[in-house]
Every structure is written in structure tokens, then in C-alpha cells.
Amino acid sequence: MYVIGTAGHVDHGKSTLVKALTGIDPDRLEEEKRREMTIDLGFAWLKLPGGREISIIDVPGHERFIKNMLAGVGGVDAALLVIAADEGIMPQTQEHLDILKLLQIERGLVVLTKCDMVDTEWLELMTEEVRDKLKHSSPGLANAPIVPVSARTGQGLPELLKTLDGLLDNVPARPDMGRPRLPIDRVFSVSGFGTVVTGTLIDGKLSLGQEVEIQPGNLRSRIRSIQMHKTKAEAAGPGNRVAVNLTGLEVGELHRGMMLTVPGWLEATDRLDLRVEMLGDSPVELTQNSRWDFFSGSAEATAGVTILDKPKLLPGETGLVQVRLSEPMPIARGDRFILRLPSPSQTIAGGIVIDPHPRRHKRFQEEVLQTLKTLEKGTPAEITLQRLNTGTRLPRDIRSVAEEAGSDLKETQAALAELVKQGTAFLLSDDAEVKEQALKAGEAVVLAPSQVVVGGAAWQELIERSVGLVKQFHGQFPLRRGMGREELKSRLGIASAKTHNFVVNRLLAEQALVETEAKQGGNPALSLPGFEVKFNPAQQKQAENLLAAFRQSPFTPPNVGELGTDPNIVAVLVDRAELKRVSETVYFLGETYDLMLKAILEKLDQQEQITLAEVRDMFNASRKPVQTLLEYLDEQKITRRVGDARVRW
Secondary structure, eight states: OEEEEEEOOTTSSHHHHHHHHHSOOOOOSHHHHHHTSOOSOEEEEEEOTTSOEEEEEEOOOSGGGHHHHHHHHTTOSEEEEEEETTTOSOHHHHHHHHHHHHTTOOOEEEEEEOGGGSOHHHHHHHHHHHHHHHTTSOHHHHTOOEEEOOTTTOTTHHHHHHHHHHHHTTSOOOOOOSOOEEEEEEEEEETTTEEEEEEEOOBSOEETTOEEEEETTTEEEEEEEEEETTEEESEEOTTOEEEEEESSOOGGGOOTTOEEEOTTTOOOEEEEEEEEEEOTTOSSOEETTOEEEEEETTEEEEEEEEESSSSEEOTTOEEEEEEEEEEEEOOOTTOEEEEEETTTTEEEEEEEEEESSOOOOOTTOHHHHHHHHHHHHOOHHHHHHHHHTSTTOOOEEHHHHHHHHTOOHHHHHHHHHHHHHHTSEEEESTTHHHHHHHHHTTOOOOOOTTOEEEEHHHHHHHHHHHHHHHHHHHHHOTTSOOBOHHHHHHHHTOOOHHHHHHHHHHHHHTTSSEEEOOTTSSOOEEEOTTOOOOOOHHHHHHHHHHHHHHHHSTTSOOOHHHHTOOHHHHHHHHHTTSEEESSSSOEEEHHHHHHHHHHHHHHHHHHSOEEHHHHHHHHTOOHHHHHHHHHHHHHTTSEEEETTEEEEO
């Protein structure tokens, strides 16, 4: 299905033409009927002679309602430029032409209405005038067919329908990149059903029961029903006018300018990097820190301007610009936009979104400008690599990379396979090495959307950060073996534990870090290669004195806390297995613990059970350390208490 939008000056007969073609009056508001003037968007539909169904969006032509026109024209496949034969091209005709050009509406045709009010000679003269004027408009209208009609008498309407049918033969279907986006242009309530939103589905597919998200606001809902042309449908694909009945949301929570999509990929933004194209006849220049009205999809906001590559933009020039929006807008890379002078209201420029989630840029920064030019015109591989090595620079899955870049998933998968083959991006997974070797050998490997990847420059930065953090940790805690995985994960800012483990495993494989196990259990620790815990002379003396105190009475050991030894030194001795910790207060020499355990197990092999008193007597020890030792063995499931005795677990 295709969507056609009207365009043209007020009173040139757009709504009358739509009604004559479809039998549907697009002027639905009481005020519109009273004033006989279109104020807001109107909607109709029809079946063309070839059997193709189309939707028609009728837009207001008056200059006061251009904002409403912009809310509907962005998603159309072709334009019907309506010009009254008795008046010709007027001011709003030209502004609508400018808007169609800036939005790159590539196809359309011209309808000369009210042809019954002029003679043949005048009609021929007007046709030539319009054709000459359109030579400098958008490519889609420069050579557009011109069809004279009279909505009042019906003259030319069959020819118009036939011409429109032929025009759409050459309009490609909208691609489905799997990311449904419905810019909301109407919100209303239907008795017995609840909240309904309408819009033109510009990507992806919507289905009954599907979970959806409305941005901005992160509002969640489910689709209760779908209608197209007042007919119920199980699903709707891109390029359709769609009415969606939503569950759990009130009319007051929604408004024109919001975006209905699927959860988890489209985040509203209040900062954008843009390529701006100034109209050649713009009455003003685009200057630094100026403020303009910004329109994209069905949304609008005020935009503050930072010109990145030039002192200012003159009429007819293009430039790279960052804008800060007055409120967040749901927008994606590649979306078109319009800039208008707030007062007097007039279109001055338009362009394309290069980056919907940029950092704040300073002006005239060559690195920033080169990055934006790559994102704007680079190959899929170049754009993908740019995305991987900018922004957060953290590893993420391929699906996320595609969504950030506004690219097709399959295109991104192929681009990443090429980058990995070149060695400019890396895979992070259990089988990463196997896949990388296969790609470099020229084998065909399809990378899953869930495959975690990282750019080469971002990976080098991640290595440096990880090594730096562990080095800093060694400086702060020289008596600890190293940093735990969880602490490094937190400091790196990696949310996913699975992704972090992939990162650590690659760091270990590349020998940027090493991981050591504690001799007496406990968590592994990450350290720099060659790092060893070493005591200084004073610490070494404390350690020797502590161990000497334990050797004097190995089976009735001293209380560590009473010896005044630095707890960090005690921890090192435990880590080295020179001491064995069996409770918070009771420690044994490592060799003593091994001896006692061996003797207890041998005794159990001989007589099947042993009592606390027997163990105490075996070692001529006091009761407390022996009791603590046996409780520890129970905890470790080496022994098990039965009454007053212990047996093997």
C-alpha cells in the first residue's frame, strides 16, 4: 500500500479534489466545515484502476497551518501538488515545493484544478508556466506529469487516477528493517475500545497482541486491534496508514509527535548532529546560537544551533550542525527534518540526521567533522566501525550496533564480518577465536545478532583502561593478589556479566592481565603479568613473628587479634597457605592443619567415628580450637556430626 500527500496553496481545491476522488470528505473538524478551509490533517483512501489501494493525506495550505502540514507529509511515497488553473503558483505553493524538496519526496504529479474556470489558451499557458517553475524543484517533480481536472464537473479525474496508478508502478515498496516506527499524528478514544493512535508506518511490522513502546516517555502497551481504511487487520507492514487500538494507556498520556515502536531500541534524544541544507532564497542566514523551529516526522521542538564547520550558513549553503532540542524527540539516523523561522513563520532549511545521540561538540574540531562525514557518506563497514569506536566504545551485540547506526541488521552483520576479517574489529565470545580464524581464512561465517563485538580502537582503549585500573589497584592494595572480576566490571562500566567475562577472557588470552587462584579457595584475582605480593622489611618481620608464635604452640594457636599483626599481612599468609583460617578468630599453621586433618581422617578409617575429646587428646590441645576445627570440617562437608561424635561425610 502507498501513501499520497497533497500539497499546494490555500483555496486551490486540495480537499475538494480528495473528496471527488474518494467520496470521503477529509475536512473532519467542525471549524473546517464552517470556515471552508482545511486546518488539520485529513485522511481518505481509494482503489486505483489497477486494483492498488492507496491512502491520501490531505494537508492544510494556509501559512498559519504549515506545522500541521509537516506532521503528515514526512511519511508519504508521492505528492499531489495542487495548483489552481485560474491563479497559478502562489506563495504557499512555493513553500510546499520547498518542503517536498528538503524532505526528498522523490515522486509526484501536478494537478491543475478548476480547469473548467479557464479557457484552453489560458490552461496551456498555465501548464507551461508550471512546468518551467518546476524545473528548479525536487527531481521527483521537475518532470512530473501535469493533469488538468475539475473536481466540480469530474473532468480529468479518470485521467488523473490512471496517471497516479502509473506513477506508483515505479515507486519501490518501503523496506522492512524490522524496527516498526509509527509517528503518531492523531490520538482519540473510541467508546468501548479506548485509546486509538494513527500514523503512517514508516518501517517494520505491527501485529495484534504485540508489545509496543511509545517514545518519549517509555510508555508500554499492547496492540488490541489494528485497522487500515476502517478494516480490521491481523498485521500491518511498512508504508500503510494504520490505526492502532492500545491497551492500558489514556488519551491524555499521548499526543501528536510521539512515536509508537517496539521496546528497547529507539531512545528519545534532545541533541542531534545534522547535515543542514539552506534554501537558496532563504531570507535569513543560519547563525551560531540562533534558535529555530525544528520538525521531523510528526514531532516539533525548538532547536538551538551550533554550526560545526563554518562561521555561519548562507542561503544555498550546506553545513554540519549540532542542535539542542527544547524537548526530547524520537528520531533515528537518516531521518529528514525541516527548519523554520519562528517569526515570521517561514521554511528556511532542511536536511538529514547524521547522529541522533552525539556527544556535545566544540566548533571546528577536525576529528569531529571527519567522524560526521564518515557517518554521513561512508560505506556500511566504515559507518559500523565508526559506531564501534565512538560513543560509549564498550562492547555490544550486533543488533545494538545496527540499531545505533540506523542500519539494516543483515547489512551490519556483513559489514562486521568484513571488519573482523580485516582485523579492525574483534569478536567477544567463547568461540571468538575459531570464528575470527575462519573469517580471515575466507570462510563464510554468519555472525549472529547476539554476537558481541568491539572496534579495534575501542579494544585498545579497553586494554589500556583495564591495565591502568589493575595497576592502580596494585598501588592501593600492594598486599592483595589483585582485583576481582566484579570490581573490574563495575569500574569499566560494563553492564552485562556475560559480556564482561568475554572481555576478561580475551584480556587473559592476549596476556594483558593474568588471573590467579587462591591456594585456600576464594575468588580468583586479576593482576598484571609478573606481579607478586612482597613484604617490605617491617612487614616481613611481623610475618615472621606471627608464624613463630604459632610454631610455639601449633595445636593450641594464639589469637591473631591479640598479636597485633596487620590484618593485610595475615590475609597474605592465608593466601599463601602458610596460615589456615577456620573461623574469624581461629587460625592454624597451614602444615598443622594438614597434619591434624590427615590424623582425623585416618582415625575415622580405623573406628568410623571420633569425638571432640579424642581429637583434643590426640594433639594435647585445648577444647576451643579443636571444637572450631571440627565445626569447620562439618561446614566443608568433610565430616558430619552424629550426636557427640563425627563421622565421614
